[in-house]
Amino acid sequence: MGRVEGKVAFITGAARGQGRSHALRLAQEGADIIAIDICEPVAANPIPPSTEEDLAETVRQVEALDRRIIASKADVRDYEQVREAVDRGVAELGRLDIVCANAGISGTPAAAEDIPDDQWRDMVDINLSGVWRAAKASIPHLKKNDRGGSIILTSSDAGLFPYANIAHYVSAKHGVVGLMRNLALELAPHFIRVNSIHPTTVDTPMVQNDTIYRLFRPDLENPTKKDFGDAATTMNAIPVPWVEAVDISNAVLFFASDESRYVTGVPLPVDAGAAIKH
Numbered sequence: 001m002g003r004v005e006g007k008v009a010f011i012t013g014a015a016r017g018q019g020r021s022h023a024l025r026l027a028q029e030g031a032d033i034i035a036i037d038i039c040e041p042v043a044a045n046p047i048p049p050s051t052e053e054d055l056a057e058t059v060r061q062v063e064a065l066d067r068r069i070i071a072s073k074a075d076v077r078d079y080e081q082v083r084e085a086v087d088r089g090v091a092e093l094g095r096l097d098i099v100c101a102n103a104g105i106s107g108t109p110a111a112a113e114d115i116p117d118d119q120w121r122d123m124v125d126i127n128l129s130g131v132w133r134a135a136k137a138s139i140p141h142l143k144k145n146d147r148g149g150s151i152i153l154t155s156s157d158a159g160l161f162p163y164a165n166i167a168h169y170v171s172a173k174h175g176v177v178g179l180m181r182n183l184a185l186e187l188a189p190h191f192i193r194v195n196s197i198h199p200t201t202v203d204t205p206m207v208q209n210d211t212i213y214r215l216f217r218p219d220l221e222n223p224t225k226k227d228f229g230d231a232a233t234t235m236n237a238i239p240v241p242w243v244e245a246v247d248i249s250n251a252v253l254f255f256a257s258d259e260s261r262y263v264t265g266v267p268l269p270v271d272a273g274a275a276i277k278h
């Protein structure tokens with residue numbers, strides 16, 4: 001038996017990076033998947049966007065594990081798109097047990113007083129309100145289960161501590177912790193658990209790009225991946241520049257499985273000890 005055998009997981013931002021990794025890790029342990037991703041550029045996000053081919057590749061890899069997956073192109077800023085995708089997935093797969101509200105953007109770094117209003121709004125709309133919309137669309141389905149389910153919100157170490165020049169990201173990610181605690185309180189009577197995960201730097205397209213290299217290395221004109229890695233290593237207590245997406249997926253799997261059946265309301269750093277250096 002897999003650790004989430006017979007369960008169905010809804011994952012936002014599943015076209016690539018951590019979202020795809022969560023889909024594969026949960027599918028390896030027996031879950032079927034409902035996946036959404038915007039698969040197009042987001043104005044506030046300076047990094048290369050995910051594509052429909054990326055989402056199709058997630059579908060291919062989940063199906064190669066002999067699990068079912070219902071994937072849709074949907075924007076977490078639009079509640080109707082999210083609700084339709086979840087409802088369609090549940091209609092096809094029969095139930096919903098696990099929610100990974102993972103979709104997010106890094107945004108364009110700037111001092112707080114220089115962040116344009118539209119970029120602030122997009123950041124909060126995706127990284128905080130989008131997380132709430134994923135939960136809101138899922139809760140009626142989770143409440144139908146005898147033993148509820150598990151909602152896992154992706155925050156960041158930046159949801160626990162400040163980092164200069166990303167006040168919009170830090171604010172949205174701190175907001176996710178408040179949302180997690182409130183949902184955990186409201187949903188506990190239904191045996192629905194809610195926890196958040198706080199990664200340090202993860203090796204995904206979100207960070208492996210020039211904008212992030214420059215954020216970490218303002219001292220260099222043309223910082224490389226190695227220059228970025230050297231700076232990123234100083235943030236962590238365990239001397240690695242970043243963790244892998246599967247390290248976050250393994251924490252997701254614990255929260256998704258019955259092994260954590262009485263764990264709720266917990267902000268869990270998966271951060272190579274970055275939190276203890278703050």
Ligand SMILES: NC(=O)c1ccc[n+]([C@@H]2O[C@H](COP(=O)([O-])OP(=O)(O)OC[C@H]3O[C@@H](n4cnc5c(N)ncnc54)[C@H](O)[C@@H]3O)[C@@H](O)[C@H]2O)c1
Pocket residue numbers: 012013014015016017018019036037038039040042049050074075076077102103104105106126130154155156157198199200201202203204205206207
């Ligand atoms: N990579 C890191 O270092 C790191 C560290 C801490 C937290 N996080 C968080 O982890 C989560 C996953 O990020 P990742 O590292 O896999 O990055 P990523 O850029 O590879 O993946 C994010 C995915 O979210 C999707 N997305 C963005 N806006 C969307 C929207 N409006 N609607 C639907 N989908 C949307 C993107 O298209 C993309 O496929 C994010 O919430 C991020 O903030 C990342």
